[in-house]
Every structure is written in C-alpha cells, then in structure tokens.
Amino acid sequence: MRFEWIVALRFLREGGLQTMLIITGTALGISFIVFITAILTNLQRDIVERTLGVQPHITIRPQDEVARPQWRAAGEPGAQPEVQARAQRLRSIDQWQPIARALDADPQVRAVSPIVSGPATVTRGDAARVVTLVGIVPDRYTSVTQLGARIVAGSLTLAPGDTVIGRELAQDLGARVGDMVRIATPVSSGDAYRVRGIYDLGAKAFNRSYAYVALPVGQALHALPGGVSSIDLKVDNLWTAEAVALRLQREVPHQVESWMQANAQLMIGLANQTLMTRLIRITIGLVVAIGIASVLIVAVVQKTREIGILRAMGASRGRVLRVFLLQGALIGFVGAALGSIGGYWLTRMMAGLLRSADGTRLITAHLDLPLYGATLLGAAVVGLLAAVAPARRAARLDPATAIRL
Amino acid sequence: MSTPIIELRGLRKRFNEGTAIESEVLHGIDLDVHRGEFACLIGPSGSGKSTLLNMIGLLDQPSGGQYRLKGVAIGQSDDDTRTRARLNTLGFVFQFHHLLPAFSALENVTLPMLMRDGVVTAAARAEGAALLEAVGLGQVLDRKPSELSGGMQQRVAIARALALSPDLVLADEPTGNLDTQTADDVFALLRDFNRRRGTAFLIVTHDPRLAARCDRVVELRDGTIVRDEAQVAATPGAD
Numbered sequence: 001m002r003f004e005w006i007v008a009l010r011f012l013r014e015g016g017l018q019t020m021l022i023i024t025g026t027a028l029g030i031s032f033i034v035f036i037t038a039i040l041t042n043l044q045r046d047i048v049e050r051t052l053g054v055q056p057h058i059t060i061r062p063q064d065e066v067a068r069p070q071w072r073a074a075g076e077p078g079a080q081p082e083v084q085a086r087a088q089r090l091r092s093i094d095q096w097q098p099i100a101r102a103l104d105a106d107p108q109v110r111a112v113s114p115i116v117s118g119p120a121t122v123t124r125g126d127a128a129r130v131v132t133l134v135g136i137v138p139d140r141y142t143s144v145t146q147l148g149a150r151i152v153a154g155s156l157t158l159a160p161g162d163t164v165i166g167r168e169l170a171q172d173l174g175a176r177v178g179d180m181v182r183i184a185t186p187v188s189s190g191d192a193y194r195v196r197g198i199y200d201l202g203a204k205a206f207n208r209s210y211a212y213v214a215l216p217v218g219q220a221l222h223a224l225p226g227g228v229s230s231i232d233l234k235v236d237n238l239w240t241a242e243a244v245a246l247r248l249q250r251e252v253p254h255q256v257e258s259w260m261q262a263n264a265q266l267m268i269g270l271a272n273q274t275l276m277t278r279l280i281r282i283t284i285g286l287v288v289a290i291g292i293a294s295v296l297i298v299a300v301v302q303k304t305r306e307i308g309i310l311r312a313m314g315a316s317r318g319r320v321l322r323v324f325l326l327q328g329a330l331i332g333f334v335g336a337a338l339g340s341i342g343g344y345w346l347t348r349m350m351a352g353l354l355r356s357a358d359g360t361r362l363i364t365a366h367l368d369l370p371l372y373g374a375t376l377l378g379a380a381v382v383g384l385l386a387a388v389a390p391a392r393r394a395a396r397l398d399p400a401t402a403i404r405l
Numbered sequence: 406m407s408t409p410i411i412e413l414r415g416l417r418k419r420f421n422e423g424t425a426i427e428s429e430v431l432h433g434i435d436l437d438v439h440r441g442e443f444a445c446l447i448g449p450s451g452s453g454k455s456t457l458l459n460m461i462g463l464l465d466q467p468s469g470g471q472y473r474l475k476g477v478a479i480g481q482s483d484d485d486t487r488t489r490a491r492l493n494t495l496g497f498v499f500q501f502h503h504l505l506p507a508f509s510a511l512e513n514v515t516l517p518m519l520m521r522d523g524v525v526t527a528a529a530r531a532e533g534a535a536l537l538e539a540v541g542l543g544q545v546l547d548r549k550p551s552e553l554s555g556g557m558q559q560r561v562a563i564a565r566a567l568a569l570s571p572d573l574v575l576a577d578e579p580t581g582n583l584d585t586q587t588a589d590d591v592f593a594l595l596r597d598f599n600r601r602r603g604t605a606f607l608i609v610t611h612d613p614r615l616a617a618r619c620d621r622v623v624e625l626r627d628g629t630i631v632r633d634e635a636q637v638a639a640t641p642g643a644d
Contacts, residue, residue: 014507314492
C-alpha cells in the first residue's frame with residue numbers, strides 16, 4: 001500500500017486549487033452536519049428536560065387494582081353482574097426496599113429515588129391550593145430530577161417540619177422562605193410546615209403543582225407508613241429509557257413506565273424533528289459525495305497520461321484503482337477533520353447566542369468525541385464510495401491509448 | 406544460443422474486430438530479440454511500428470500468433486501477469502518523456518523500486534542517484550521535471566527505464582522530440598548502457614542517422630517485416 005499512499009498524496013498535492021476547493025467544500029458540508037447534529041441533540045435534550053419537569057425517565061408504580069367479577073357458567077340462571085372499574089387507592093409498592101437495592105446495582109440505572117406522592121391542600125391564611133404532595137429523600141431525588149438545580153430561594157433541606165414549594169404556589173399563598181404553611185391530606189388533618197426553599201422549574205403549571213416534604217413526613221401524611229408510592233429512576237441515556245423500562249418490566253411485578261410512554265405526543269414531535277434533520281444530513285452527505293466524485297473524474301481525465309505511464313511501468317489495475325479510492329477517502333477524512341473543527345466552532349458560537357427564557361444557555365458545545373469519530377470515519381467511507389466510479393474508470397484505462405494522449 | 410528475450414511467431418493484430426471497419430495492422434510478424442542486442446525498428450508512418458512495440462511491451466494483446474517472453478508464452482495472459490512481466494522484464498522510454506510531474510527526478514527513477522518492493526530503501530535511493538549520475542544529472546536529483554530541459558527529462562526517463570535492470574528496453578522515438586545535438590547525446594547514452602550493462606534495446610526511430618548506428622535494423626512496411634539484417638554500427642560523428 002505504500003506505493004498507493006505516496007502516489008495518492010502526490011496527486012492530491014499536485015491538484016493544488018482543485019484539491020483545496022473540494023476539501024473546503026467537504027469541510028463546509030461536514031461542519032454543517034456536525035453543527036445541526038449537536039444543536040439537535042442539545043435542543044431535544046433541553047426540550048425533554050423542560051417538558052418533563054420533575055418527571056423521571058422511568059417510574060415504577062404498583063399495578064392498577066382491578067375488580068374481578070365472578071362469572072356464572074353459561075346457562076346458569078341469574079343476572080350477569082355489571083363490573084365497575086375499581087377506584088385506585090394510594091398503595092405502597094410491595095417489597096420496595098429490595099427492589100430499590102437491586103436497581104441501585106443495575107448498570108443501566110444511574111439513580112434511584114423512592115417517593116411517596118398523593119393529593120394535599122396547602123393553606124396559608126385564607127388562601128388554599130390543591131397540590132401533589134411528594135415525600136422525597138432529597139439526595140436521591142435531586143440525582144433523578146433537576147429540582148436541586150432549580151431552587152431559586154432558600155435551600156432543599158427537608159427536616160421533619162420543612163417543605164419546599166414552587167414559585168407560583170408561594171406567590172398564590174403569599175409565602176416566602178421562612179413562612180409557615182399548613183399542609184393537609186384526605187387521610188390526615190395535617191400540620192404546619194416551614195417553607196425552606198422555593199423552586200422554579202421554568203413552567204408555571206409545574207410551579208403550582210408540587211410541594212415537597214421529607215419521605216417519612218410524606219409517608220405519615222399519606223398514611224403509608226414505611227411505604228412508597230413509586231420509585232423514580234434516571235438512566236444514563238435519555239433515549240434508552242424505553243428499552244430499559246421494557247427490560248425492568250420483565251423483572252419486577254409492578255407497573256414500569258418510561259417518560260417516552262408517558263409523553264407519546266412529545267415523542268412523535270421529537271421523532272419528526274429527528275427525521276427532518278436526518279434528511280438534511282443525508283442530502284448534505286450526498287452533495288459532498290457527488291462533489292468528490294466529480295473532482296476525481298476530472299482528475300482521472302487530467303492524469304490519463306500519467307496513469308498510462310504508471311501502468312506501462314508495471315502498476316497493476318488494482319494499484320491504480322486503490323490510488324484513486326485512497327484519494328477519495330483522504331478528501332473525505334481531511335474534509336471531515338476540518339469540518340469537525342468548523343462544526344464545533346459554529347456550535348460554540350450559537351451556544352453563545354441562544355438563550356432560553358430564564359437566561360441560561362439553551363445549548364452547550366461540548367466535544368462529543370463519538371460524534372466526531374463517527375463523522376471522520378463516515379466521511380472517509382463516503383469519500384471512498386464516491387471514488388469508486390472514477391477509480392474504476394482510471395483502472396480500466398488502456399495504457400497504450402493513455403500514453404499516446 | 407540462449408533463449409531469446411522476445412520470440413514472436415506469426416503475430417497478428419486486428420483492430421475493431423468483428424465490426425464493419427475491422428482492419429489488420431500486423432500480418433504475421435516473426436521476430437526474435439536476444440540479450441544484449443541493440444536493434445532499431447524503422448518504417449514509414451502507419452506501418453505498424455507503434456502497434457508492434459505495444460505488443461512487445463505487453464501494453465496490448467495480439468489477435469493471433471505467438472508471443473514468448475523469455476521462453477514463456479504470454480501474449481494472451483491476463484492483465485496482472487502482463488503487468489508483472491512489464492515491471493520485472495521491460496523498461497520503457499517514450500517520445501514525450503512521460504515523467505510524473507509531481508515527483509522529483511530521483512523519485513521518478515526510484516518509482517519502479519517502490520512498485521516492486523513497496524518501499525524505497527536507502528540502497529534504492531543510492532542506486533537511483535547513481536543512475537542519474539550515469540546519465541549526467543547528478544546535480545539535479547531533487548528537481549521537478551518541469552525544471553529540467555527536454556533533453557534532461559529524456560535522460561531521467563532513460564534512468565527510470567533502467568532502474569530495475571530490465572532485460573529489454575523499448576524506446577519509442579526517444580529522440581524524436583529533441584534537437585540534433587541532444588538527440589545524439591541521448592542516443593549515445595542508450596548505446597553506452599547497452600555496451601556496459603548488456604541491456605537489450607529495441608528502438609523505434611524515424612531518423613536514418615540513428616538507425617545507422619544500431620547493430621540491427623528491422624524495417625516494417627504495411628504490417629509486414631520487409632528487412633531484418635545485422636549491420637556494422639556507424640560511429641557517431643563519422644557521417
């Protein structure tokens with residue numbers, strides 16, 4: 001292969017402007033592919049995180065209770081009973097502690113957070129609001145959801161007499177950090193709790209919906225001593241949640257639901273977005289491939305005599321073929337290397353410009369090494385494939401004719 | 406006598422075979438070229454000289470007849486076999502030098518070594534430099550062909566043709582493009598390599614003065630050999 005490498009590199013260098021132009025074109029195309037891939041990944045993660053709020057990637061809940069009618073045998077006298085769907089009471093997950101321990105050790109699960117959650121009213125003075133009261137273990141809960149990063153006043157410390165509420169709920173109640181609110185549930189007359197922290201999840205509906213207390217407090221208020229109503233999980237990769245959920249469903253006798261199932265409409269939107277960007281990327285890839293192919297076809301015509309002389313000197317058809325395939329792959333690879341730098345730079349620039357409603361960066365430019373590695377490899381393969389037709393043409397040249405030109 | 410390098414028996418070449426414009430360019434050529442020969446191939450334009458040279462150079466396949474290269478039938482072999490035979494047995498010098506413009510003089514000369522061995526060793530480089538020295542270009546090893554005169558380029562091409570010490574060098578009008586003095590020098594160089602290294606040469610030429618300086622003249626007319634005789638080579642400058 002040494003011969004092929006040397007000749008391919010020399011031919012490219014000899015190409016001068018022609019080589020520079022096609023590498024620049026390839027680099028531009030690749031940088032755009034890298035850019036929109038990075039933006040899409042960032043934006044989608046951002047949309048999902050914001051839409052989900054404090055929804056976990058995966059939730060494990062007790063199976064719904066079903067009413068089981070006693071059927072009569074056919075022909076037996078008597079009326080068929082009408083079966084009413086059963087009201088779902090708040091129940092604990094049976095044997096949740098061993099399950100949580102097993103999940104802690106699961107390689108695909110990054111964090112496990114047992115919670116107890118149910119309806120409650122929060123009152124202060126004349127103002128009363130209905131909320132979902134969630135009993136949490138703060139350390140675990142913040143590693144599954146983003147609540148920890150969303151505290152805007154006070155802190156997420158939950159001693160037995162403490163609660164953390166959302167910004168809009170605090171406004172509705174006229175409560176500030178340090179104030180007392182009364183929390184009651186259908187099964188408990190409740191007690192007074194001190195507001196220790198206020199959060200802002202970026203959506204008003206969420207900020208009105210949840211009040212947090214420590215897990216044992218929640219268990220007492222919901223009359224589930226020692227129990228949890230669900231186990232929330234975070235997985236390493238957002239997009240594998242469904243696969244992990246399906247696997248866990250086979251392993252635990254409870255209901256396992258991923259965020260993807262719970263937000264089907266969002267998923268459809270994201271899938272369409274992904275499809276569109278994939279279409280754009282494929283189109284750019286094709287344009288790059290066609291560019292490389294046409295430049296190499298011209299190069300074969302320009303170098304006909306040289307190919308002829310190489311063949312006369314004893315270079316086989318295979319060698320001539322490989323010289324041109326290599327040129328295609330090299331153009332793709334070098335173009336992709338420059339394009340990756342350009343794409344990263346573009347992403348950084350956009351990251352500086354795009355801000356979300358709360359002023360934080362909407363996207364972050366990070367060196368996604370697998371993305372760049374795949375881009376380099378992919379572009380080299382695309383270049384190689386684009387070079388197939390020109391290279392075959394070069395290899396088929398009749399040396400006797402080629403020399404006379 | 407030992408096995409000839411080239412043995413042609415009844416070699417024919419037809420172009421556009423099977424079509425309405427089919428034409429036979431070579432009508433049964435019998436020709437042997439032995440080791441160390443210095444032969445000229447002459448004849449008017451269109452007599453089939455170049456076609457014959459392409460056949461001998463394994464750049465084209467004969468339509469009929471036999472071709473044995475160093476005793477081995479090769480005329481109808483596949484492309485890879487013929488390519489290997491070209492690399493190992495034959496050298497080429499063309500009218501328009503045909504150096505690779507992207508490579509320096511020395512790199513052009515060592516290209517055949519790179520093809521054969523996959524690397525250019527220090528020894529190969531030294532050998533290439535010695536060859537360029539022998540053609541009087543010891544001072545311009547690293548120059549690109551575009552920086553050399555026509556005569557110099559042709560000397561590089563000759564050095565390259567000799568790089569792998571081929572048994573036979575085929576030269577197609579090697580001096581056709583040069584002025585008389587340069588042509589004489591280049592021709593003298595071929596003659597010198599023939600005498601010192603025993604390399605056989607088959608030279609196509611139009612120039613009767615150069616033909617007179619060969620040991621053997623083969624004349625082709627309308628695709629047939631009309632004359633093939635040994636002669637006492639004229640001494641350069643005597644005419």
